[in-house]
Structures are given as C-alpha cells and as structure tokens.
Amino acid sequence: MDEVLSKVHALETAVKCRPELRKTLNDLNLNEAYREVVDLPGVEVAAAIEQVMIAIADTILRNEGFGYSLPSRGNTDQVYVEQLDRIVLKEKHTFTTFHNTSSVRKVAILTRVMQLIHGVLTRGIHVTKRDLFYTDVKLFRDQKDSDSVLDDISCLLGCTRNSLHVVASEKGVVVGKLTYTEDGDEIDCTKMGIGGKAIPSNIDEVDCFRSVAKFVLLVEKDAAFMRLAEDRFYNRFPCIIITAKGQPDVATRLFLSKLKRDLRIPVLALVDADPYGLKIISVYMQGSKNMAFDSANLTTPDIKWLGVRPSDLDKFKIPEQCRLEMSQKDIETGHHMLNEDFIQQNPKWVREVKMMLASKTKAEIQALSSYGFQYLSEVYLPLKLQEGDWI
Amino acid sequence: MDEVLSKVHALETAVKCRPELRKTLNDLNLNEAYREVVDLPGVEVAAAIEQVMIAIADTILRNEGFGYSLPSRGNTDQVYVEQLDRIVLKEKHTFTTFHNTSSVRKVAILTRVMQLIHGVLTRGIHVTKRDLFYTDVKLFRDQKDSDSVLDDISCLLGCTRNSLHVVASEKGVVVGKLTYTEDGDEIDCTKMGIGGKAIPSNIDEVDCFRSVAKFVLLVEKDAAFMRLAEDRFYNRFPCIIITAKGQPDVATRLFLSKLKRDLRIPVLALVDADPYGLKIISVYMQGSKNMAFDSANLTTPDIKWLGVRPSDLDKFKIPEQCRLEMSQKDIETGHHMLNEDFIQQNPKWVREVKMMLASKTKAEIQALSSYGFQYLSEVYLPLKLQEGDWI
Incomplete structure (x- = not known):
C-alpha cells in the first residue's frame, strides 16, 4: 500500500512542508490597503460590540451625532489579490449617519441587530438569519433588511459572519x-x-x-x-x-x-x-x-x-x-x-x-x-x- | 419531570398498548383485492428474480412467448383504504409482451434492469437510479426509462424499492x-x-x-x-x-x-x-x-x-x-x-x-x-x- 500511495505521500509532504500555507494581508504588508475578517471567540466579538457602542455614546455626548463608519462593500471594492489567491475588500469607509432620512433606518437596524447578536453571544447560542428577522419584524419589515446589515457588522467588527453566531x-x-x-x-x-x-x-x-x-x-x-x-x-x-x-x-x-x-x-x-x-x-x-x-x-x-x-x-x-x-x-x-x-x-x-x-x-x-x-x-x-x- | 411528562407518558402508553399498531391487507382479508410490497432481504429478492426468470424461460420453451404479467399502477388503480389509513394498489395485472412493437423496448429494459439489480444484490451493495442508467445508456437512452421500470419490478417481486438496493x-x-x-x-x-x-x-x-x-x-x-x-x-x-x-x-x-x-x-x-x-x-x-x-x-x-x-x-x-x-x-x-x-x-x-x-x-x-x-x-x-x- 505504501508504494501505491507514494505519489499521494509526496503531495502530502509538499503540502505539509510549505513554509507558509496561507498568506495573510499582514504578510504582504497590504493590511492598510485591504480588509479581511478573522474568526474571533464569542466573548471578543461581544466586547467589540461594547467598544463600538461606547465609542458611539462618546460621539453623541460630544454632539458629533450618531452613526457608523462602515467598510464599503460594493463591486468595485472587491479585488482579487494574486499573491493571496483570493478576493478581498479594499480598505474604504463610508459614514452612515442617523441624522439623515436616507440612512436613519439602516442605522437603527444595524444597532438593533448588534444588540440581538450581543445577546446571542453572551448566551453562547447560535441562531439563523430567519430567527433574527422574527425578533423584530416591526422594525426589519423584510428579512433582506436584517440580513444585509450582518455583513456590515462582520466588516465593522473585523470578525467572520460565523463569529457572530448567525449560521x-x-x-x-x-x-x-x-x-x-x-x-x-x-x-x-x-x-x-x-x-x-x-x-x-x-x-x-x-x-x-x-x-x-x-x-x-x-x-x-x-x-x-x-x-x-x-x-x-x-x-x-x-x-x-x-x-x-x-x-x-x-x-x-x-x-x-x-x-x-x-x-x-x-x-x-x-x-x-x-x-x-x-x-x-x-x-x-x-x-x-x-x-x-x-x-x-x-x-x-x-x-x-x-x-x-x-x-x-x-x-x-x-x-x-x-x-x-x-x-x-x-x-x-x-x-x-x-x-x-x-x-x-x-x-x-x-x-x-x-x-x-x-x-x-x-x-x-x-x-x-x-x-x-x-x-x-x-x-x-x-x-x-x-x-x-x-x- | 415525571409529572411534567404525564400527558406524554399517557400517549406513549396508548400507542404501545394498541393491540395492532398497523393493519395489513391480510388482517382485513383484502390481500386478494389489493396489493402491497414488503421489505425483503437481498438474498430473497435475488431468489425472486431467479424464479421470475426461470418461469419466463419455461414459457419461452413452451412456445408461449416472452413477457411479464405486471401489476397495473395507473391513477384509477390507486385507492385509499380507510381501515389501513393509507393508499394501496388494486390487484390488477396487464401482460407486457416482447412480441409487440409497443412493448418490446419495455420488456428489454425490464429484463436488463432486473439483471443489474441481481448483480447489485449478490454483491450486497447499493446504487442510485443514476448509476443504473449509466450502466447501459445505449439501451435506456433516457433515465426516465430505466427509472420507470423500478416500480414495476418492486410490484412484480412484491418487495419495496429499498429491497432492490436502489436508493x-x-x-x-x-x-x-x-x-x-x-x-x-x-x-x-x-x-x-x-x-x-x-x-x-x-x-x-x-x-x-x-x-x-x-x-x-x-x-x-x-x-x-x-x-x-x-x-x-x-x-x-x-x-x-x-x-x-x-x-x-x-x-x-x-x-x-x-x-x-x-x-x-x-x-x-x-x-x-x-x-x-x-x-x-x-x-x-x-x-x-x-x-x-x-x-x-x-x-x-x-x-x-x-x-x-x-x-x-x-x-x-x-x-x-x-x-x-x-x-x-x-x-x-x-x-x-x-x-x-x-x-x-x-x-x-x-x-x-x-x-x-x-x-x-x-x-x-x-x-x-x-x-x-x-x-x-x-x-x-x-x-x-x-x-x-x-x-
């Protein structure tokens, strides 16, 4: 059997010995230009949500208004980086404010979903997008609206969707x-x-x-x-x-x-x-x-x-x-x-x-x-x- | 917890004590009028196929031609039997013969699929309908044609589809x-x-x-x-x-x-x-x-x-x-x-x-x-x- 598997074995060794299996933006000195998210434990994500909220409370108290600086995720912001061999996001932000009729709803939804996720994380459970939607149908109205902010929250907190415990x-x-x-x-x-x-x-x-x-x-x-x-x-x-x-x-x-x-x-x-x-x-x-x-x-x-x-x-x-x-x-x-x-x-x-x-x-x-x-x-x-x- | 589950427990007892959980056609003296199939072990199904083939060889040798007496499975043959609380098939047969341009292909396909299933059963493995189709694309031409005879074979042998090891x-x-x-x-x-x-x-x-x-x-x-x-x-x-x-x-x-x-x-x-x-x-x-x-x-x-x-x-x-x-x-x-x-x-x-x-x-x-x-x-x-x- 060993002989039969010699080619497989050679490939396995090659994969195992490759010094850096997976490059990160950091390795390429690109983390200023591009953005990726990482897997984080639930407690860290919950802490990150608290940080965001404290920062926002500060801005409100300083009379600078209520809003989020969100990473842009448009088509033109998605780029293939050859050295990484994957698609990543350009590091670019837009400010979404509560004091604007066009974005007031989004900011409200974003805040509400972050609150819900904080609850999910502190209880250590997992929920589906559909579950999220049903907790506040009055605000979300359409599941698309609660779904769409999940990716924003991932990017904002720098964690994967999975780290949000929304599966x-x-x-x-x-x-x-x-x-x-x-x-x-x-x-x-x-x-x-x-x-x-x-x-x-x-x-x-x-x-x-x-x-x-x-x-x-x-x-x-x-x-x-x-x-x-x-x-x-x-x-x-x-x-x-x-x-x-x-x-x-x-x-x-x-x-x-x-x-x-x-x-x-x-x-x-x-x-x-x-x-x-x-x-x-x-x-x-x-x-x-x-x-x-x-x-x-x-x-x-x-x-x-x-x-x-x-x-x-x-x-x-x-x-x-x-x-x-x-x-x-x-x-x-x-x-x-x-x-x-x-x-x-x-x-x-x-x-x-x-x-x-x-x-x-x-x-x-x-x-x-x-x-x-x-x-x-x-x-x-x-x-x-x-x-x-x-x- | 016992108290909490008392209603569940009562239901469980009722289900367990019911003398005959599931009536059969036999219990109702209906097995002359209706037809159902049963789960059979692979060896028995293989033996049943051999019996069918021997019987057919006999008819051919007696100059009575080559064909199958197949249970009818049309819409009007499917009836709901209240005492059973399920839909069963009326006991009615049609003779499908090789000596007829309209049914020669069906008889050929039926025979080939039975041969393939016999092989699957004797090796004790399981296959999908798609696998069956690909073993003789030339004959079957369309997967619908090899699929459709499977139910005929189930009925003919009196065994479930699952007993044919086609999953x-x-x-x-x-x-x-x-x-x-x-x-x-x-x-x-x-x-x-x-x-x-x-x-x-x-x-x-x-x-x-x-x-x-x-x-x-x-x-x-x-x-x-x-x-x-x-x-x-x-x-x-x-x-x-x-x-x-x-x-x-x-x-x-x-x-x-x-x-x-x-x-x-x-x-x-x-x-x-x-x-x-x-x-x-x-x-x-x-x-x-x-x-x-x-x-x-x-x-x-x-x-x-x-x-x-x-x-x-x-x-x-x-x-x-x-x-x-x-x-x-x-x-x-x-x-x-x-x-x-x-x-x-x-x-x-x-x-x-x-x-x-x-x-x-x-x-x-x-x-x-x-x-x-x-x-x-x-x-x-x-x-x-x-x-x-x-x-």
Whole structure:
C-alpha cells in the first residue's frame, strides 16, 4: 500500500512542508490597503460590540451625532489579490449617519441587530438569519433588511459572519479517517455508517481535528459519496471524504477550510466533467464575490483537480453514449470559466477546459458506472491516486 | 419531570398498548383485492428474480412467448383504504409482451434492469437510479426509462424499492435519545453534536433501534432542529428529533416509519402553521400516490399535530407583524387539504384548517423567536408537552 500511495505521500509532504500555507494581508504588508475578517471567540466579538457602542455614546455626548463608519462593500471594492489567491475588500469607509432620512433606518437596524447578536453571544447560542428577522419584524419589515446589515457588522467588527453566531443551514456530510469534537461530543468519522456525519452549521463548536488521512477527497455528488462510504474506501486509502451535495454551502466550506488549515493535507476534488463541476471547485477555492471580506476563512486554496477531467473521457474510454452534449448555456459557462483568474493560472486546467469546449462534451461522475457500479472505488480512484494523476 | 411528562407518558402508553399498531391487507382479508410490497432481504429478492426468470424461460420453451404479467399502477388503480389509513394498489395485472412493437423496448429494459439489480444484490451493495442508467445508456437512452421500470419490478417481486438496493439521495438528520447500528457501526444519537447524524439512504443497513425516548419530534425546518439540538432538548424531554429539511425524502420517511414500528412511541409534528406544513405531515402519514404499492413501509400513521397550529397564534399571542398573509396559492392549497381524507377524519384538524383559511393568516415556526431565540425550546414546547396539547 505504501508504494501505491507514494505519489499521494509526496503531495502530502509538499503540502505539509510549505513554509507558509496561507498568506495573510499582514504578510504582504497590504493590511492598510485591504480588509479581511478573522474568526474571533464569542466573548471578543461581544466586547467589540461594547467598544463600538461606547465609542458611539462618546460621539453623541460630544454632539458629533450618531452613526457608523462602515467598510464599503460594493463591486468595485472587491479585488482579487494574486499573491493571496483570493478576493478581498479594499480598505474604504463610508459614514452612515442617523441624522439623515436616507440612512436613519439602516442605522437603527444595524444597532438593533448588534444588540440581538450581543445577546446571542453572551448566551453562547447560535441562531439563523430567519430567527433574527422574527425578533423584530416591526422594525426589519423584510428579512433582506436584517440580513444585509450582518455583513456590515462582520466588516465593522473585523470578525467572520460565523463569529457572530448567525449560521446558515447545513447540507454537507463527512466520513473517513477523522475524529473531532463537536460541542463537546467526540465524533469518530470512521464509525458513521454509510450516511456519514452531518457537518454542523456552527463551525465554531468544531474542534480538535485528529487524522491519519493522507488527503481529503472532495466529492461533488451524493451518489459518489455513498458509493465510497459504503465501500469504506477510506480504509484502503486513508482519507477524509466530504460532500456538500452539489453547490457548496457555507458550513461545508468552513469545515473544509478549517480541515486543510489544521491538518495541512492535500485536497483532491472529484467533480463532474462539466463547467458546473469546475464552478464548484472554484467556490471552494475562491469563494463568492459578495463574501470577499471573509474569503480567508471560507476558502481553501490549492485544491487539486483529480477528476473526472475532460481528458479522462478518452483515457478511461468512457463509452460514447455516456458522454453528454453540452448545452449552449454549458458552453457559455465554460468560456466564462476559462477567463477566470484561478483557471488562467494553471495551464493544465486551461488545457482541460479548452478540450471540453472543443469537444462540446461533458460527463458526470456516474458515467464511470458504465464499467460496473464499483469501478469508481475499485479501479478509477485507485489508479488516479497511484499515478498521482491530479492537476 | 415525571409529572411534567404525564400527558406524554399517557400517549406513549396508548400507542404501545394498541393491540395492532398497523393493519395489513391480510388482517382485513383484502390481500386478494389489493396489493402491497414488503421489505425483503437481498438474498430473497435475488431468489425472486431467479424464479421470475426461470418461469419466463419455461414459457419461452413452451412456445408461449416472452413477457411479464405486471401489476397495473395507473391513477384509477390507486385507492385509499380507510381501515389501513393509507393508499394501496388494486390487484390488477396487464401482460407486457416482447412480441409487440409497443412493448418490446419495455420488456428489454425490464429484463436488463432486473439483471443489474441481481448483480447489485449478490454483491450486497447499493446504487442510485443514476448509476443504473449509466450502466447501459445505449439501451435506456433516457433515465426516465430505466427509472420507470423500478416500480414495476418492486410490484412484480412484491418487495419495496429499498429491497432492490436502489436508493435515493438523503437529506434527513437525527439527534436524541436513540442508538442503532448502521452497516455494523454503533451510532449514538446523543453524541452527534449539533449537526446530528445524517440519515442514510440505505435503510436496510439500519438496525437494532434502542431508545428511552418517550416520543419522536418531527421537525419541518432545519433552523428549529438546530435550536433543539444545540439546546440538547432531548436531555430534558427524552425524545428523538428528526428533520428532513422541508419536503421529506424517501430515506427519512423510511427511517421514521421503521422507528415508529420498532419503538412504538408517539410521533409529534412541529411544522409551520401553513398549508405546506400540513402537506409535509401528510407525506409522512400517507405517502404520495405514485408509490401507493409501498405505502406500508413509507408511511407513519397517526402522527399528532403538535404545532405550530393556527390556534397557537392567538394562544401564544404571536405579534401581528410575525403573522404572514396567505397568498392565493396558499389558500387554494389549504382548501385542497381540507378535502383530503386524512384531514376530514380528524374534526380537530378540520377546525384548525378552517381557522387558517378564515383568518387568511399563516406563520412559520420561527415566528416564536419574537419572544426570544430560545422560546421554542424553553417555553413553547415544554408547555405543549405538559398540557398534552396535540391533536
């Protein structure tokens, strides 16, 4: 087995030995120009809210009015920084004042939500955006209004959304060579049957990752996850298998990012050979633009594209009937992806995407079933891992 | 606590003591007239396939042609049997022959899928419909064609879809006072943190339910599930908490049904006070019409409607702003629900639905947050359970 895994082992060592896995704005001397948020413990966030409020009380007492100096989060404020390989926010502020009919409502909502969050933090619980909205429907009127200030508050306090204890719904699952604690419970992901452990939405209760895994296998689809979990693939190839069942949710992205940072093992992606599969990798790697300020926590740089790659279709002789014709929309998305920075930086990725667009052909992970239901876990993945066939 | 739970305890005793929790067609002497399928072990299903094939070989050798006598599954064949409180299939067959241009393709697909399923069963693995499709795209052409014969095969062999080891994707989660085995792994649902245990899609690997729970709390929404899991509600009120995060999937319905049958404890539903919430209860209770033949395994009769009920809005003084106006579509769905058999049978349910339609008002579970984020777990549910306020 050691020989079979030699390529994986080499990659793991490379990832582990890289001196600085993840650069910060500070490392690049850019923290004057750009802004990012960090994970903070609940008590610190609560203290930060108190500081903001004390400062505001001061300004009011000095007769300088009531308002917040908020970081700008417009489209033009979101920039991709190549050295970081992620999107961050320009350091730019606008003053939002209570003494103005156009912003009075926003300031009131912002203050009320901060008060609610302070309560949540001091009680040590977690709530959803919908919960927040319902605590003061009279003021918020529309959930959009209470939602939108959350990102402002994150930026203002310099902490992640997650640190505010406002969480999104979960859909990810995990199995494999991993143990961790969740809200004090010891979770052993080798003993989670076939269904796996649901990834929790409150990642700050997740701690103490311990693992003998050589890599994380990031799977796009539930069906492939099920195949690998049922075949206990992680017992033959020590790994951690994760899926968000399609488009990744925030909780799964946070979980993966924390996993990579703490364990420092490679992440290999198994997605459909179509533009949508690539898009899923990109969301894990880069995050979405409107969460630019939180990209350091939400993103996992340096994900390797294991498969199913356009070049695999011929390499593994996927039958013609299992290949699907790309729709016009697929082709457009493909061209759009081709121009994305994260693809352009990797010539091998560019080659694959060009191959896909030239052939106008796509394929799903399940196309491998044409050789038998267990071809994925017994032939395809073992071969890929042994050959070190990722890019 | 014993006193607090006296009503729950009485309900539990009633459920446990009921002589025949679930009637079968056999009990009612109806198994000549109607058809249902049962859960069968893989080896038995494989043997049944072999029997079908041997019988067909016989007919071919006797020069009587190649074909299947398939149970009819049309709309008019699906009937609600009041004594069973579920929808079943009339016992009626049509002969589908290979010697007919209109059915040659169907017979070929049916035979091929049975062959594939036989392989899956003998290897003891589980696959998805998509996997099945990809094993012979040339023959199946469209996934609809390989999917549609699965129900025919279930009916033909007299076993559930699940017994064919063809599973659907999962989205349910469970926490609480429950331990069980999943594919040999011991799962303790009191030690699943806040995220909970993902309910597996292959329910036949789930076994040995053990529980001290007094009831199952069936929750419509992820957010409410999270609240209860984080507050470890099941430690104060011994229960099992389940959610399918909205519209219930097959795996969660099977899990709940098995839980109820094995543990014989009451099931209390916590859903939004709108027609959609009622629809969710109805899917758990009655199943959908096109799976009529499998209703005994998929459904959980006698679910109690705990809340949030239309009458709760005034009882718990939910503020006006947290109540939402019903849309035209909501009202139509409400009227449609009112005529459903399962509502009509319960005068208290009829009263609630009529109240909803008269007020044209709906509310979400989260509306309870207007009294504080933990109102649900600390006030609303304890009060409901103590008063025995379910219908």
